[in-house]
Amino acid sequence: MQHSKENVSFRDIKEIVLGRIKDSTWPSDSILPTETDLAKEFSTTRTTINRALRELADEGYLDRKRKSGTRVRAAPIRQARFKIPVxxxxxxxxxxxxxxxxxxxxxxxxxxxxxxxxxxxxxxxxxxxxxxxxxxxxxxxxxxxxxxxxxxxxxxxxxxxxxxxxxxxxxxxxxxxxxxxxxxxxxxxxxxxxxxxxxxxxxxxxxxxxxxxxxxxxxxxxxxxxxxxxxxxx
Amino acid sequence: MQHSKENVSFRDIKEIVLGRIKDSTWPSDSILPTETDLAKEFSTTRTTINRALRELADEGYLDRKRKSGTRVRAAPIRQARFKIPVxxxxxxxxxxxxxxxxxxxxxxxxxxxxxxxxxxxxxxxxxxxxxxxxxxxxxxxxxxxxxxxxxxxxxxxxxxxxxxxxxxxxxxxxxxxxxxxxxxxxxxxxxxxxxxxxxxxxxxxxxxxxxxxxxxxxxxxxxxxxxxxxxxxx
DNA sequence: TAGTGGTCTAGACCACCCG
DNA sequence: GGGTGGTCTAGACCACTAT
Known part of the structure; x- marks a missing residue:
């Protein structure tokens, strides 16, 4: 019976956000809540939210701009990474x-x-x-x-x-x-x-x-x- | 005559570190100072150093392990990123x-x-x-x-x-x-x-x-x- | 001009892993 | 066992940009 009060990790946030995008809770082109609001919702800090959203943007799922906010990309930019080997x-x-x-x-x-x-x-x-x-x-x-x-x-x-x-x-x-x-x-x-x-x-x-x-x-x-x-x- | 006391950015750190790798201040396979030490050297915080080193590792220049520290990759993993286009x-x-x-x-x-x-x-x-x-x-x-x-x-x-x-x-x-x-x-x-x-x-x-x-x-x-x-x- | 993300500081706890 | 990176909290200031 452990009722631990673990911290929410930025990985958790990433997964949750990605879930909400995929199930259209946040449909294409919609704007996500601000970092501050998300931090409240998940009882965490902006830093954590920021890292999650930043990585998702980097992976092509989100588009972020100051002032206008974070938007769900209509067509996620799928990208491949290749090692250039010796x-x-x-x-x-x-x-x-x-x-x-x-x-x-x-x-x-x-x-x-x-x-x-x-x-x-x-x-x-x-x-x-x-x-x-x-x-x-x-x-x-x-x-x-x-x-x-x-x-x-x-x-x-x-x-x-x-x-x-x-x-x-x-x-x-x-x-x-x-x-x-x-x-x-x-x-x-x-x-x-x-x-x-x-x-x-x-x-x-x-x-x-x-x-x-x-x-x-x-x-x-x-x-x-x-x-x-x-x-x-x- | 401005003698500003700007914060050191993680981008600055990245550039400096990359410079030291390239000019062999930190040669291949050598171990970098710990995050804490680097933070001292650049009068910044571990958070900033961490982000810089994390990104450099992600880009293939460094190899990081807990306890053993941060090591310069002998052959940097050069990698290409391709968009998968429609x-x-x-x-x-x-x-x-x-x-x-x-x-x-x-x-x-x-x-x-x-x-x-x-x-x-x-x-x-x-x-x-x-x-x-x-x-x-x-x-x-x-x-x-x-x-x-x-x-x-x-x-x-x-x-x-x-x-x-x-x-x-x-x-x-x-x-x-x-x-x-x-x-x-x-x-x-x-x-x-x-x-x-x-x-x-x-x-x-x-x-x-x-x-x-x-x-x-x-x-x-x-x-x-x-x-x-x-x-x-x- | 005001709102939103970008980033930094300062400090803390923890997980992993080498010796 | 202890050192190193991994990550989180809490708070602050700033840069960009839409309005």
Whole structure:
């Protein structure tokens, strides 16, 4: 027989509020009571209510504005979160033994499309690396990468025979901004050979551009072996 | 000459801490001072420090555990957030006029792969809808969807001539869990015709499974027109 | 200009987990 | 067992913005 007087947690509040949204106690576009009123209703403080509502807003269920109040979003913004993994970890997480093969590594002047893509100065030098990441003996991902030498001078000497540019960069070079794109690529003969795919097979592809405080660092295209899919629950 | 004594904001703290991580004042795997100590250092309260560190942990930079303290993540978990858009909005956001064409809609017993995918009971009935979403007159997305009738009885009568199943479901059916996958599909002749692609072109594809508290609601494959890419900054 | 959320201070108790 | 983060209370001032 315990009649405990536990505190109400912000998690409880979240659940209750979400319940009232789902059962239309607070229908779409309606305005919730103020934080102060809710705090009274649940015998708690504004701080607790605030955290609950803030997180729900962050999750896309509510829209909050000063003065106008907290409104139920008509169509909740469902959002997915993806981890951007390091290849090695992705391979080992899937239960494979990670291996790495360098295909080529050379210094050249940045091709025009890359200049445009990263907003480089004309004629800047880049190191171009192509390599393969394997899971056991199976190709897992083909990486085609360009590193801006002016931003990463160390990459001039580095040969990338031992470590993949992926890992090397993570270790050596800080970055502040990444742009990631996901797309599909049709396999030409080269890609097919590298990834053990057949010609014309559809290849899931990621592109990453990286900057350090506005300075372009690197651009990479990552081609995954056939059958790869990126999955998330929300 | 103002010598204001402003409060330190949790945003300031976040920035400072992130700075110290990036310039290796606090290198990878090192342990940060306790919240109490940091509060002293910045002449603020634990509450403020806590919020800053909590958010940084949430963003993947820190790892926090009771008793052991707050540790700098060796490889920050970079993560991307994607909105799961409603097709209509995605089209209009890209500046197109949204249009919708129903291709087919019929009731049948769930195919075996779908039974497995959604963990259905054997022999359950589903409504199978195929339709096309257009931007102006260009195909934008081909939708291939199955709705579990036992979970969504209203879908038995609905013809989906006017509204796409996408919008209809958002309006009518609540859901709690979604699983989203992204992959690449090779266009067969049908897909090529529908999307205005050529045979064998690589098609960016999304799969979504939806449940309401454990009960399967619907499964959809969404095929995007050639050239589509999903992009995010982080 | 007034109402609402945004955030900070100050202090407290507690849960988890490492040693 | 004890240290660290997790969270709550209580109260205050402020910033934004609708009216």
């Amino acid at each position: 290849v090695r970890e992705e391979v080992t997480e899937r239960g494979g033994a990670y291996r790495y093969n360098l295909i080529s590594s050379e210094i050249s002047s940045a091709p025009e499309w890359l200049v445009a893509k990263l907003d480089l100065k004309f004629g800047q030098n880049v190191r171009h690396i192509r390599c393969l990441h394997l899971s056991n003996t199976q190709p897992f991902q083909y990486e085609n990468r360009w590193i801006v030498l002016e931003s990463v001078p160390d990459a001039r000497e580095e040969t990338f025979t031992e470590f993949s540019p992926n890992e090397w960069l993570v270790q050596k070079v800080p970055f502040t901004d990444i742009e990631v794109s996901f797309l599909a690529t049709r396999a030409d003969q080269l890609l097919a050979d590298l990834l053990g795919a057949s010609l014309n097979e559809a290849i899931f592809t990621t592109e990453r551009s990286t900057w350090l405080k506005g300075t372009p660092v690197t651009f990479a295209r990552l081609y995954f072996a056939p059958g790869y899919r990126m999955t998330t629950r929300l | 097709v209509r909005e995605e089209v209009t956001e890209r500046g197109g006029a949204y249009r919708y064409n129903l291709i087919s809609s019929e009731i049948s017993s769930a195919p075996e792969w779908l039974v497995a995918k959604l963990d259905l009971k054997f022999g359950q009935n589903v409504r199978h809808i195929r339709c096309l979403h257009l931007s102006n007159t260009q195909p934008f997305q081909y939708e291939n969807r199955w709705i579990v009738l036992e979970s969504v009885p209203d879908a038995r009568e609905e013809t989906f001539t006017e509204f796409s199943p996408n919008e209809w479901l958002v309006q009518k059916v609540p859901f709690t869990d979604i699983e989203v996958s992204f992959l690449a599909t090779r266009a067969d002749q049908l897909l090529a015709d529908l999307l205005g692609a050529s045979l064998n072109e690589a098609i960016f594809t999304t799969e979504r499974s939806t449940w309401l508290k454990g009960t399967p609601v619907t499964f959809a494959r969404l095929y995007f027109a050639p050239g589509y890419r999903m992009t995010t900054r982080l």
